[in-house]
Amino acid sequence: MNENLHQLRCFGCGSRIPGAEARPDFRCANCGDLFEVEYPGWNQRGGNDRPNPGALKWLWRERRCSGEALDQSGVWRFRELLPIMESFGNAVSLREGNAPLYHLTRAAKALGIDQLYAKHQGVNPTGSFKDTGMTTALSVARERGFTWVACASTGNTSASMAAYAARAGMRSLVLIPEGKIAWGKLSQAMDYGAVTCQVKADFDGCLRLLTEIVRKAPIYLLNSVNPYRLEGQKTPAFEIAEAMDWNVPDHLIVPGGNLGNSSALGKGFREMRELGLTARLPKISVIQAAGANPLVKSLKLTHGAVLEPMEANTRATAIRIGNPASWRKSARVIQESGGWCLDVTEAEIAIAKAEIGAEGLGCEPASAVTLAGLKKLRAQGVIRSGETVVLVLTGHTLKDADYTIDFHRGTLLTDEEKLGSEAAIEALRRDAITVDATPAAVLAAIEGEAIGGQSG
Numbered sequence: 001m002n003e004n005l006h007q008l009r010c011f012g013c014g015s016r017i018p019g020a021e022a023r024p025d026f027r028c029a030n031c032g033d034l035f036e037v038e039y040p041g042w043n044q045r046g047g048n049d050r051p052n053p054g055a056l057k058w059l060w061r062e063r064r065c066s067g068e069a070l071d072q073s074g075v076w077r078f079r080e081l082l083p084i085m086e087s088f089g090n091a092v093s094l095r096e097g098n099a100p101l102y103h104l105t106r107a108a109k110a111l112g113i114d115q116l117y118a119k120h121q122g123v124n125p126t127g128s129f130k131d132t133g134m135t136t137a138l139s140v141a142r143e144r145g146f147t148w149v150a151c152a153s154t155g156n157t158s159a160s161m162a163a164y165a166a167r168a169g170m171r172s173l174v175l176i177p178e179g180k181i182a183w184g185k186l187s188q189a190m191d192y193g194a195v196t197c198q199v200k201a202d203f204d205g206c207l208r209l210l211t212e213i214v215r216k217a218p219i220y221l222l223n224s225v226n227p228y229r230l231e232g233q234k235t236p237a238f239e240i241a242e243a244m245d246w247n248v249p250d251h252l253i254v255p256g257g258n259l260g261n262s263s264a265l266g267k268g269f270r271e272m273r274e275l276g277l278t279a280r281l282p283k284i285s286v287i288q289a290a291g292a293n294p295l296v297k298s299l300k301l302t303h304g305a306v307l308e309p310m311e312a313n314t315r316a317t318a319i320r321i322g323n324p325a326s327w328r329k330s331a332r333v334i335q336e337s338g339g340w341c342l343d344v345t346e347a348e349i350a351i352a353k354a355e356i357g358a359e360g361l362g363c364e365p366a367s368a369v370t371l372a373g374l375k376k377l378r379a380q381g382v383i384r385s386g387e388t389v390v391l392v393l394t395g396h397t398l399k400d401a402d403y404t405i406d407f408h409r410g411t412l413l414t415d416e417e418k419l420g421s422e423a424a425i426e427a428l429r430r431d432a433i434t435v436d437a438t439p440a441a442v443l444a445a446i447e448g449e450a451i452g453g454q455s456g
């Protein structure tokens with residue numbers, strides 16, 4: 001099989017270029033918009049390059065028993081739908097993907113939805129969904145001979161990039177907004193050996209700065225403006241469909257920051273339908289934090305025609321982004337699938353995160369917007385009890401332990417933010433209790449729980 005079948009198509013003006021001719025900032029030379037990877041051979045029905053759905057389903061299932069590193073990757077296992085490289089032998093993999101689809105039993109009961117699942121991307125090698133896209137884009141960088149890679153990041157992209165670069169023997173440069181990312185993520189970038197610059201700017205400022213740098217130096221840009229990131233990030237859609245025996249859920253709910261992930265998952269579901277692997281699309285909804293909701297506003301005020309950048313502010317630092325790069329792609333996914341875009345408050349995020357934690361799963365604050373958004377969609381009556389819903393949990397709970405501890409200590413939210421949610425918050429708080437070193441004191445702590453009280 002020819003392993004490189006792709007070209008790039010501009011999302012704005014439709015012009016097409018070979019992959020190797022993209023500019024360092026991945027912006028179209030004609031109109032400045034972003035590119036999408038496309039595979040022209042897939043459109044020729046009966047052509048040699050058009051994948052055969054039945055054969056692929058069989059092959060991908062067989063690979064689950066394989067000992068080969070690429071087959072064990074939940075991304076490269078689907079490599080027939082990722083023909084972006086000259087040779088798959090150049091792929092850099094940490095056995096990413098294969099994220100479990102958990103039944104959220106308590107939330108399902110509380111919301112009256114039987115089939116409620118969480119696709120937990122936080123179990124990836126560096127603890128977030130970014131690994132699924134980093135393996136593809138960094139592999140392209142290596143194949144094209146780059147020795148340096150770089151990203152601007154709210155934390156998870158830098159952790160992921162630094163790990164994959166280290167595995168490949170490459171160097172990595174990270175630009176992060178000073179003081180505005182979670183420590184767990186910063187520590188990862190350091191541990192994996194990145195050159196980490198804390199910049200006196202927000203995420204959007206960091207990305208602007210990096211765009212200038214890659215135009216001047218031979219450094220490969222690994223933000224999600226890079227269309228090869230989105231190719232890897234589309235593969236959880238394949239995993240979800242495979243887990244559901246090639247049916248798709250009625251609803252997929254995704255957090256929205258720079259809006260690459262919702263764009264990528266939408267592309268994955270679209271391609272599966274076009275190739276005949278599945279029959280339809282799920283309704284894909286994107287949830288933003290109320291303090292970082294430029295797409296919500298764009299869709300409400302202009303039906304997605306214009307996006308007004310804003311100054312973003314939320315404790316869910318991973319989605320603290322006011323000028324999202326992939327907003328046009330994401331708006332298309334929401335509109336073509338019939339999904340919704342809405343925002344949730346800081347208190348709603350904190351409560352949803354604690355509820356996901358109480359299910360024994362846990363996630364980052366940014367991931368919890370999905371459950372908070374689902375509650376709103378359910379209250380609006382647009383998601384019905386018999387429908388199947390998948391929440392995409394994007395990051396691991398240990399990424400931002402400070403947030404979790406502040407919540408349980410009761411110091412996370414202001415009184416104003418808590419207004420009206422005090423009882424729900426108190427019912428979920430589980431602060432540590434200081435006790436004397438005696439059995440009686442410890443047993444007394446359990447006793448308090450048994451009668452339903454909350455000590456400490």
Ligand SMILES: Cc1ncc(COP(=O)(O)O)c(C=O)c1O
Pocket residue numbers: 128154155156157224255256257258259260261262318319364366367394395
């Ligand atoms: C944990 C987590 N969730 C959600 C997002 C948002 O994803 P996207 O920027 O692709 O919209 C990010 C992005 O950094 C993230 O790290």
Ligand SMILES: [Zn+2]
Pocket residue numbers: 010011012013014015028029030031032033
């Ligand atoms: Zn263009």
